[in-house]
Amino acid sequence: MNDARGRSGSEPVPEEQPRAGSPQTAQDMTIAPAADRTRPSSRLTRAPVRWCTWVLDGERSWGSIDVQPGECGTARYRLVVFPPGITGTERRLLRLSRAWPAWGAVLWLMSEACLSSALRPWAAFGISTMVYLGIEASLISKVGVLRPQVRTLSVELIAGYPDRRSAPIYAEIKALVAALANADAMRAQKQMTTTDHEAAWWQLYDRLGTDQSQPLDEQPPI
Structure with missing residues (x-):
């Protein structure tokens, strides 16, 4: 009994070590980033909306290019260009x-x-x-x-049978699509601003011209 009291009076009481993972002081405490509190139900609700929006928006903001294979080796190419600045x-x-x-x-x-x-x-x-x-x-x-402002250009080709009238139209469609796709790629890589992209869009839209375009009502659905 005396030995125990003597030791307790002479030996210093060891300090209590902080537990692993617990901060020692309030200054050492760090606030963890807030977790995503979005409810699963809201995410599930937004998913169909985003899918419908993506379907209606399409892959290209300037319009669309469609290739429709037909019978007997025919193929129809159709370019649709929306008016620049469209929302x-x-x-x-x-x-x-x-x-x-x-x-x-x-x-x-x-x-x-x-x-x-x-x-x-x-x-x-x-x-x-x-x-x-x-x-x-x-x-x-x-x-x-808006419908009268949409410009379209289409051509139908037959494999193995070159046509002098269809070949220049097909070459023009290829050149327009390549230029529009290049402008999209440069904007995606931030090598072109949105204003410059719309300016390039305007140039190609004017290049297509109303003299080459066909009424949208005579074309298949976009």
Whole structure:
């Protein structure tokens, strides 16, 4: 008993060591970066919206280039160039208006099938048709000014049969697409500003010209 008291009185009491992973003082504390608090449900909700936006926006802001293989070795090349300065919303509306006959038919069939289980056939038919026509009229009114400004150039080639009239048009389409793709690549690599990209877009849009372009209504959907 005395030995224990003597040792406790003569020997210094060891200081308590901080536990591993615990800060010694408030100054040593570091605030960890905040974790992503985005709820999984919100991420799942945004995913379909982003996908639809990507589909309507397309790969190119200036328009599109389509290659449609046909029968007997034929292939149709079609270049569509939007007016420079067009906004993302206007571009989506243009694409949607051109593809509306196909998308609208799917929407009409889906609404008809869903409403037929709850309403009479004639009522389901009437409501579906009114919705279809209402959306179509809204799209036409919103893109009515833009549609005449869209310039297109198309040509149809037959493999193995060179055509003197089609060859220059095909060469012009290739040159325009190459120049537009080069401008996109330079902007993506930050070698060209957005203003310079739009200026190059304007030059190629004017180069296409209204004399070479064809009415958009006579072309297949964008």
